[in-house]
Amino acid sequence: MTRWVLHVDLDQFIAAVEILRRPELRGLPVVVGGDGDPAKRGVVATASYEAREYGVHSGLPMRTAARRCPDAVFLPADRAAYEAASAEVMTALRELGYVTEVLGWDEAFVAAETDDPEAVARRIQQHIRNATRLASSVGIGENRIQAKLASALAKPAGVFRLTSGSWFSVLGERPAGVLPGVGAKTERKLAGMGIRTVTELAGADLAAVAARFGPTIGPWLVQTARGLGSAEVSAEPYLPRSRSRETTFQRNIEDWAQVREQVLRLAAQVAQDVQAEQRPAVRIVVKVRHAPFRTSTHGHTLAEPASDGAAIGEAALAALDKFTDRRPVRLLGVRAEFADGED
DNA sequence: TCTGGGGTCCTAGGACCC
DNA sequence: TCTGGGGTCCTAGGACCC
Numbered sequence: 001m002t003r004w005v006l007h008v009d010l011d012q013f014i015a016a017v018e019i020l021r022r023p024e025l026r027g028l029p030v031v032v033g034g035d036g037d038p039a040k041r042g043v044v045a046t047a048s049y050e051a052r053e054y055g056v057h058s059g060l061p062m063r064t065a066a067r068r069c070p071d072a073v074f075l076p077a078d079r080a081a082y083e084a085a086s087a088e089v090m091t092a093l094r095e096l097g098y099v100t101e102v103l104g105w106d107e108a109f110v111a112a113e114t115d116d117p118e119a120v121a122r123r124i125q126q127h128i129r130n131a132t133r134l135a136s137s138v139g140i141g142e143n144r145i146q147a148k149l150a151s152a153l154a155k156p157a158g159v160f161r162l163t164s165g166s167w168f169s170v171l172g173e174r175p176a177g178v179l180p181g182v183g184a185k186t187e188r189k190l191a192g193m194g195i196r197t198v199t200e201l202a203g204a205d206l207a208a209v210a211a212r213f214g215p216t217i218g219p220w221l222v223q224t225a226r227g228l229g230s231a232e233v234s235a236e237p238y239l240p241r242s243r244s245r246e247t248t249f250q251r252n253i254e255d256w257a258q259v260r261e262q263v264l265r266l267a268a269q270v271a272q273d274v275q276a277e278q279r280p281a282v283r284i285v286v287k288v289r290h291a292p293f294r295t296s297t298h299g300h301t302l303a304e305p306a307s308d309g310a311a312i313g314e315a316a317l318a319a320l321d322k323f324t325d326r327r328p329v330r331l332l333g334v335r336a337e338f339a340d341g342e343d
Numbered sequence: 344t345c346t347g348g349g350g351t352c353c354t355a356g357g358a359c360c361c
Numbered sequence: 362t363c364t365g366g367g368g369t370c371c372t373a374g375g376a377c378c379c
Contacts, residue, residue, distance in 0.1 A: 013379095034347065043347045045379090058379075063344050077347085104350090104379050183377050214354060217376095246348060285373095293346065297373060333348085 004117040005231050006110040007139040007147035008093060008124055011156045013106035014046035016134050017085045018075055029072040031056055031065050036076030038066035041248055045077050049156065085132065092131035096124060101233045107151075109144060111233035121159040143231040145224055148180055167227035172199040179224050186221070189213070201225035241340065243273040243281075246333030252291045253329045260317065266334040267316035271309035274336045280305035284315035287333035288323055295331075298322035305339065312336060 010016065014032050019025045029051035034042020044065050047056040054069035065072065086105040094100050099111040112120045121138035128136050139150025140161040147162070149171065154160035162170060171178065176198055177187040189212060195201050202225040210218030223229060245266045253259055263286060274281050285299040300319040302311060316334050
């Protein structure tokens with residue numbers, strides 16, 4: 001028996017949940033995001049595969065999506081519905097009895113001791129489909145990084161195995177940006193060093209990469225490009241490090257009295273979230289995005305850990321007072337941080 | 344017509360202490 | 362009078378992910 005890591009990833013999860021409750025949308029380009037009005041500020045949360053054919057993808061401004069695919073059905077994001085669907089999926093997944101680590105609404109790692117990981121993958125897909133009517137893809141690897149990349153290669157609704165033996169033949173010539181953790185900025189920096197592909201990053205000079213990206217991220221990048229990494233799957237319950245609320249205003253706010261009002265409103269929501277966690281906050285951070293999309297943050301550490309709305313609201317205002325730039329405000333956010341450690 | 348919301352982790356610089 | 366070298370903690374910002 002060999003120990004495998006499986007990465008289960010729901011296919012077009014948010015769009016799929018919407019199509020389930022509106023079957024007439026099946027086969028149509030569906031775009032979910034913002035409040036569903038593509039004329040307003042907001043970005044795409046998920047596009048159905050049909051909409052992706054038009055170049056619509058997550059993170060794209062809704063307005064741009066409407067231009068690329070004017071015939072798409074635009075729907076508002078409905079968090080509660082996705083949370084409920086996600087809970088059903090993860091409950092079904094855990095019923096199979098494997099050590100399971102949930103990563104978000106629509107993905108999880110599973111550890112399995114087996115000589116036939118494809119059979120386990122198919123069983124997982126079938127069980128999730130029976131319980132929720134949702135399709136998933138499953139990646140199989142010797143560790144998390146291999147499994148994660150494998151699930152992307154398995155889409156839609158497939159199973160794909162990626163191991164140290166096949167890593168370079170499958171991914172070696174692909175751009176380094178396919179690796180999780182390598183975003184646009186990192187990819188550009190790597191290109192500046194003459195590193196473009198996964199194979200090139202895997203063979204890069206460790207000291208040079210560490211000098212450019214730091215002693216932790218540098219070596220980690222090279223290891224990732226080699227397809228090496230942790231195979232641990234943790235069943236420990238997830239403890240959030242922070243809870244936050246933020247809003248982008250449809251029209252920029254110019255009056256600072258209004259800014260204070262909005263910060264207090266967000267702080268009240270955060271206080272409720274903190275109370276639901278049953279752990280006190282130790283620090284409150286306010287985020288301000290000014291009109292030209294410049295974002296900065298300032299925090300205020302609480303005199304003592306607290307969960308009540310008054311203390312969190314006061315701390316948020318104290319943090320807000322550290323901002324000196326009074327230009328128009330596009331976005332405000334309030335975040336509560338919990339103490340780290342075991343308690 | 345630009346660019347959401349909710350998160351995580353790492354880094355760099357200053358403060359502070361010995 | 363022209364002031365080293367560590368270590369640790371705190372804060373703000375950067376990058377990334379879904």
